[in-house]
Amino acid sequence: MKYKSQKIAYYFFGLSMLLLTLQIVYGFIMGFAHMGYDGLHGLIPFNTASAVHKNLLVVWILSGFMGSAYYIIPEEAEREIISPKLAMLQFWALAIVGVIAIAGFHVGWWEGRKFLEIPRELDFLVAIDVVGFILLILLTLLKGKKQTTTAWVLTMGLAAAGLLYLPGMIFFDNLSMDSFFRWWVVHLWVEGVWELIMGGILAFLLIKLTGVDREIIEKWLYLIVGLTFLSGILGTGHHYYFTGVPEYWLLIGGIFSALEPLAFLGMTIFALQMYRKGNKKHPNKLAVTWTLSTAIVSFLGAGLLGLAHTLPQVNLHTHGTLITASHGHLAFWGAYGSLVFAMISYAMPQMTGRKIYDNRTGHLAYWLSNIGMLGMSISFAVAGIVQVYIERLSGKDFMIAANATKPHFFVLIICATLFSIGITYFIINFIKFGLPTDEALRTDDDYEALNN
Amino acid sequence: MLTKKQAKIFFLGGTLLFALIFLGLSYDTVVSGLPANTHPENITEEVLLGRTIWDDKNCMGCHTIMGEGAYYAPELTKVYDRRGPDYIKAAVNFKNGGWAPNGRHMVEYNFTDKEAEGLVAFFKWVGEMNLNGFPAEPTIK
Incomplete structure (x- = not known):
């Protein structure tokens, strides 16, 4: 850590860990409900649990992105955050709005719009908070000594994510129109500008962890984010197929969304190549593991599992089934969950001065969480295939299919338990690091420090 | 192999081009295609x-x-x-x-x-x- 204000990242990472823990709890409530054990139905019905589960996901990932930006931007721009006090205010505002939103879901204060359940009154507070965050980051970057490509891509990704929240706040009488613009937020986030943020953070991590020349890494970064938008913007069409749009979206969405895995494949090849090229191996093995894992698992979850049901001929039968949940879980985990974990694993030793680089707890965290999530994704896929066969292809009643999937939810819960143990280990390491301290400040580069 | 500058042009140019196509299609959908399908x-x-x-x-x-x-x-x-x-x-x-x-x-x-x-x-x-x-x-x- 080179600048005092980089410590702000710690609070966002801490919030991320807290919200992730809660997200898992609500996931279990839903998993058990699918098996028929819905004892909490009176208190937390399924629609409450699912709204909480999805929004906690969005907020903990965003909090992780914000923390990453507060860590990366000062280092790249070579100056302190312009106002650490405002940054902390922005942190508390995010945390408080998040808590109010989640509490509100329990008393029916929401809008039934998947992923955007936060009511519009609160949306304005979210928007103000995000604008504040973007201004802090942007001004820090502009006033800095350097404006690197990595920093620009990250900042532009964050700014575009903020801007794209707005179409989701407009109300339409027509459900189909509402859905059309809801995807401007959800799709253009996770299959668009979030990949820009991901590219920026991955580039930063690879520069730090492999010692490969910045120019080479940033050239790759442009190519990958170029591929992302080339495929991802028109790929929005794969959410439109069956929601009341003209038929041409089937062709356009099918072709371009089928190209979307290329951007993820690009990231995989890029990360592995840089790691092989790097002549200096960083001793932070946990950060290296999570970074490479992000590049690989995102391709599996977001790329391949997405491709598996993205063509309209296939999607006609799988649309709105548990197949989507299978893809969604491994995609979010592989691309964005793992990325936040990689950043935490890299930044925590820098901020606290405690070199937890390669411990058993950390490796257990990695393997258990990934095996657990892969198992969950497979369980969802099997349940989804059963559902498609019984309900969609054979035309049987929904509940006949739902009852047939119960055994797969049993396996899912076992895998989710493994996943949760992994996350627990990760959080144990997080707590072991302790609080960030100015004593961890260093003026030299990572490698100079390593060589001494 | 591409230079960094060419990669940057690929990114900015591609994004602009596909964003414009997307906006054009969205316009057509919102004003004519979607209403025709959904009977507002x-x-x-x-x-x-x-x-x-x-x-x-x-x-x-x-x-x-x-x-x-x-x-x-x-x-x-x-x-x-x-x-x-x-x-x-x-x-x-x-x-x-x-x-x-x-x-x-x-x-x-x-x-x-x-x-x-x-x-x-x-x-x-x-x-x-x-x-x-x-x-x-x-x-x-």
Whole structure:
């Protein structure tokens, strides 16, 4: 850590860990409900649990992105955050709005719009908070000594994510129109500008962890984010197929969304190549593991599992089934969950001065969480295939299919338990690091420090 | 191999080009294609009441409609054709703990007759949309 204000990242990472823990709890409530054990139905019905589960996901990932930006931007721009006090205010505002939103879901204060359940009154507070965050980051970057490509891509990704929240706040009488613009937020986030943020953070991590020349890494970064938008913007069409749009979206969405895995494949090849090229191996093995894992698992979850049901001929039968949940879980985990974990694993030793680089707890965290999530994704896929066969292809009643999937939810819960143990280990390491301290400040580069 | 500058042009140029195509298609969809498929002229006060309830109760937190939502409860796009108005009204207002076919619980609601009629009107409107063949007819007999 080179600048005092980089410590702000710690609070966002801490919030991320807290919200992730809660997200898992609500996931279990839903998993058990699918098996028929819905004892909490009176208190937390399924629609409450699912709204909480999805929004906690969005907020903990965003909090992780914000923390990453507060860590990366000062280092790249070579100056302190312009106002650490405002940054902390922005942190508390995010945390408080998040808590109010989640509490509100329990008393029916929401809008039934998947992923955007936060009511519009609160949306304005979210928007103000995000604008504040973007201004802090942007001004820090502009006033800095350097404006690197990595920093620009990250900042532009964050700014575009903020801007794209707005179409989701407009109300339409027509459900189909509402859905059309809801995807401007959800799709253009996770299959668009979030990949820009991901590219920026991955580039930063690879520069730090492999010692490969910045120019080479940033050239790759442009190519990958170029591929992302080339495929991802028109790929929005794969959410439109069956929601009341003209038929041409089937062709356009099918072709371009089928190209979307290329951007993820690009990231995989890029990360592995840089790691092989790097002549200096960083001793932070946990950060290296999570970074490479992000590049690989995102391709599996977001790329391949997405491709598996993205063509309209296939999607006609799988649309709105548990197949989507299978893809969604491994995609979010592989691309964005793992990325936040990689950043935490890299930044925590820098901020606290405690070199937890390669411990058993950390490796257990990695393997258990990934095996657990892969198992969950497979369980969802099997349940989804059963559902498609019984309900969609054979035309049987929904509940006949739902009852047939119960055994797969049993396996899912076992895998989710493994996943949760992994996350627990990760959080144990997080707590072991302790609080960030100015004593961890260093003026030299990572490698100079390593060589001494 | 590309230089960094060429890579940057590929990124900026590609993004601009595809964003413009996307905006153009979106414009066409919003002004002509989508209204033609979804009959906005049929969105009456009653349909809108149903739609408001759909949002307020987060029905999408369990059900799907147009295939969108959660996977805990049945797809409702064609529920009006499949079950008819009386069944829908009975299910949404079922007492003694709420509707629970095969043991899976729906939240217990206490809708007025007008609200229940609104939900029926909403489902009828959704069922009449042209959704490019969704939901598909079963293929296995």
